[in-house]
Amino acid sequence: xxxxxxxxxxxxxxxxxxxxxxxxxxxxxxxxxxxxxxxxxxxxxxxxxxxxxxxxxxxxxxxxxxxxxxxxxxxxxxxxxxxxxxxxxxxxxxxxxxxxxxxxxxxxxxxxxxxxxxxxxxxxxxxxxxxxxxxxxxxxxxxxxxxxxxxxxxxxxxxxxxxxxxxxxxxxxxxxxxxxxxxxxxxxxxxxxxxxxxxxxxxxxxxxxxxxxxxxxxxxxxxxxxxxxxxxxxxxxxxxxxxxxxxxxxxxxxxxxxxxxxxxxxxxxxxxxxxxxxxxxxxxxxxxxxxxxxxxxxxxxxxxxxxxxxxxxxxxxxxxxxxxxxxxxxxxxxxxxxxxxxxxxxxxxxxxxxxxxxxxxxxxx
Ligand code: AMP
Numbered sequence: 001x002x003x004x005x006x007x008x009x010x011x012x013x014x015x016x017x018x019x020x021x022x023x024x025x026x027x028x029x030x031x032x033x034x035x036x037x038x039x040x041x042x043x044x045x046x047x048x049x050x051x052x053x054x055x056x057x058x059x060x061x062x063x064x065x066x067x068x069x070x071x072x073x074x075x076x077x078x079x080x081x082x083x084x085x086x087x088x089x090x091x092x093x094x095x096x097x098x099x100x101x102x103x104x105x106x107x108x109x110x111x112x113x114x115x116x117x118x119x120x121x122x123x124x125x126x127x128x129x130x131x132x133x134x135x136x137x138x139x140x141x142x143x144x145x146x147x148x149x150x151x152x153x154x155x156x157x158x159x160x161x162x163x164x165x166x167x168x169x170x171x172x173x174x175x176x177x178x179x180x181x182x183x184x185x186x187x188x189x190x191x192x193x194x195x196x197x198x199x200x201x202x203x204x205x206x207x208x209x210x211x212x213x214x215x216x217x218x219x220x221x222x223x224x225x226x227x228x229x230x231x232x233x234x235x236x237x238x239x240x241x242x243x244x245x246x247x248x249x250x251x252x253x254x255x256x257x258x259x260x261x262x263x264x265x266x267x268x269x270x271x272x273x274x275x276x277x278x279x280x281x282x283x284x285x286x287x288x289x290x291x292x293x294x295x296x297x298x299x300x301x302x303x304x305x306x307x308x309x310x311x312x313x314x315x316x317x318x319x320x321x322x323x324x325x326x327x328x329x330x331x332x333x334x335x336x337x338x339x340x341x342x343x344x345x346x347x348x349x350x351x352x353x354x355x356x357x358x359x360x361x362x363x364x365x
Contacts, residue, residue, distance in 0.1 A: 021046030158218020201297030
C-alpha cells in the first residue's frame with residue numbers, strides 16, 4: 001500500500017459536514033492543508049471552517065465528480081453515505097478515497113460487518129438476517145428473547161432499532177424496519193461498553209487506550225479515558241482493534257465499539273471507519289488527536305503519538321445542555337468545544353466538554 005504524501009497546501013476533501021468534519025478540518029489546517037467539505041447543508045459545522053464548502057447531495061454524481069476533481073485526497077466523517085453514486089465516482093477518479101469504498105461497504109451494513117468480524121475470528125452477539133416476519137419469528141426462536149432488532153443500514157444513536165422483550169408483539173418490532181432489511185441480535189447483558197479508536201496509514205498503526213462509554217437515551221453521554229477495565233480486557237480490546245484495522249487494510253481512523261460481558265469477554269458491537277465521538281478526548285489529552293491521525297493517515301504522513309499525557313472525562317452537550325456553556329466557561333478546567341450549530345434541537349450534539357486528570361489517577365480495575 002502506498003499512500004501518496006501530500007505537500008502542505010494540498011486539499012483534503014471531507015464528505016459530510018458535521019462536527020467530526022469540523023474537527024478534522026481544524027487538524028488539517030494545523031498541518032498546512034486546505035480542506036473542502038461536501039454535504040447537504042449550508043453553514044454546517046465543517047463548512048464553517050473549511051477552505052471550500054460544497055453544498056451537494058451524496059447521490060449527485062456530477063457534484064461528487066467535481067468534488068473529487070478539486071481534491072488531492074478524499075476522506076469522510078460518517079459512514080452512511082450511499083455507495084450508489086460514491087462507489088462509481090471514487091473508482092473512476094484519480095483522487096484516492098480513504099478509507100476505501102470497500103471498507104465503507106462493510107461498515108455501513110450491520111450484516112456485512114458482523115459477518116466480516118466473525119470470519120476474521122472476532123466475537124459478536126449472535127445474529128440473524130431478517131427480511132420478513134417469518135425470518136423474525138425463526139430468528140427469535142433461535143436466539144431467544146430479549147433480543148435487539150436493527151435495520152442493517154443507516155441506523156445510529158438508537159434509531160432504527162428496538163429491544164424485543166418477552167411481551168413485544170412481532171408486528172410492533174417489524175414496524176421499526178419500515179420495510180427495510182434487518183438484523184436480529186441476541187441481547188448482550190454487558191457490564192460496560194468500551195471502544196478503541198485506531199489509526200493506520202503507510203503500514204503504521206497507532207491506537208488509543210480503551211475508553212468507557214456511557215449512553216443516555218441511546219446517545220453517547222460520557223466517555224471515560226481510560227476505561228476502568230482489567231489489563232486482560234484492555235489487551236483483548238486493543239488486539240481486536242489492531243486485527244480489524246489490518247484486515248481492512250485501513251488507511252485512516254477506525255472506531256471499534258465493544259461490549260464487555262460480566263465474564264470479561266469482549267464482543268464487538270459496531271465499527272465506524274472514521275473518528276468517533278468516544279475519541280474526542282484525544283484532542284486535549286494526547287500529543288496527536290484522532291483527527292490529527294486521520295489527516296496524517298490520508299495525507300501519507302507518519303502517524304503522531306497516541307499515548308495520553310492525562311486521563312480524561314468527556315461529556316457531550318446534547319440539545320438544551322448547551323445552555324450550561326456559560327457556567328462551564330467559568331470553570332477554568334473545563335475544556336469547551338462547540339460545533340457552530342445554531343439551533344439546540346433535542347438529541348442534537350451541540351458540543352462537548354473535557355476535563356483532564358493526572359494520568360493514572362482515574363484508572364480502576
Ligand atoms: P448500536 O446502534 O448498534 O450502537 O446500538 C446502540 C446501543 O444499543 C448500544 O450502545 C447498546 O447500548 C445497545 N445495544 C445494541 N445492540 C445490543 C445488543 N445486541 N445487546 C444489548 N444492547 C445492545
